[in-house]
Amino acid sequence: MALKTKWLLSKSKSCSCTLVGVYRSLAFCPGVVVILHGPIGCAHVASTMDLGASFRVMADGGKENRETIPLVSSHLREKDGIFGGIDRLSDCISYVMDTYHPKCVWIVSSCVAGVIGDDIEQEAKAAEASYGIPVIPMPFAGFLGGEYSDGYYQTTEMMIRRFFRKQKHIKGRVLLLGDQMGPEGQYVREVKRLLSRFGLTVKWQFPGHVPFEAWKDIPSADFSILLGTVGQPGGMMKIARLLEDTYDVPTLGDVYPVGWERTKDWIRALADLLHEKERGEAIIKEEEARIDHAASSFLPVTEGKNAVIGIGRGPRWYHPQETIARIERLHLACSGIVFFDNLTEDDKKTLREEIAAVGDIPIYDSREGQAVMDACDILLTTNEIYNTKARQLFIPMVPLTGTEGEIAELRAMYRLLCRYGKKGGVAYVTV
Incomplete structure (x- = not known):
């Protein structure tokens, strides 16, 4: 039977446009209003991103309600794409000033506004003179000016250059x-x-x-x-x-501080910056003791069980060393690592070198690996597998942070091994 995985698409750039990046860099800054000069659907995309982020925070035990700044669309219509939409923007600015009384307004243009040539810079200049507050134009024209990170970082840079002032540094x-x-x-x-x-x-x-x-x-x-x-x-x-x-x-x-080994590096770097090297080592020792204490409580269930790692993400996104270390910490036996077909040959070469540096662990291709996965007690996988009854734990795209993150990943492995029977399914790491 062919191994069937759920594919994960990874890109070097994000799949959202500049206007969402601009909004995200300002989203929780009271006193600010963002105007999206474009069709109303563009504002919907930005607000949907906020909704998804809120659900993620709630899943991590954070606050349910996070109040965002006003996000207002100029609501360009089809006829505005023919005759121009600058009057819509002017009316929108007046509405924002009368309704929200902002201390600062940012205007970002959509693809449509860029194509029809609406001059948001001139409109922002006129509004700033009329209302006496900063009105900042970001004429990216949606995807025409780049993608999400371009909008995010260039807005951040604009904030620094225009609004930051030299200050006396406050220790700590x-x-x-x-x-x-x-x-x-x-x-x-x-x-x-x-x-x-x-x-x-x-x-x-x-x-x-x-x-x-x-x-x-x-x-x-x-x-x-x-x-x-x-x-x-x-x-x-x-x-x-x-x-x-x-x-x-x-x-x-x-x-x-992502993954335990990098968390230790982060603590040491911080200790060096503060000239408190001994304190840093003491903190690492105490945090490691917390992890060991948690792991020891899981051993009655995990010790001696059989684990397999399934890898379908290249080394840009995943390195197996941390997963192997968790397997060892829980006294599991790692019976093999399976490479999925969506890895490139260069990915496989790099991963083989990383695995060899840790220990002598058998590596299988997807055809050989099916039987290995079906026989294991727990499958730690970067991709969800459809046709297996193995208990699957989805390895987070981004490892959780610090000591709490390490304990959460160990706990997730323990809980999955507590499940009765082998009926397949996928579990996820939660804090």
């Missing part, structure tokens, strides 16, 4: 750079917890989560920490360097 004040599901997401909650162990507090998470009136004060941060994962494009690092060069706000650098 930390600035987080990036989103990662916002302040209520698992990533940020865990980063804040780890920072608190050094006596540090997070003042702001930028962009997207700072009130407009506080933007000018952000350069008072002692240093910045990037939120992200290894292998991501370097857009946020560019922002960190801009803050460092312009406002003397140093950054922790391109290191992320």
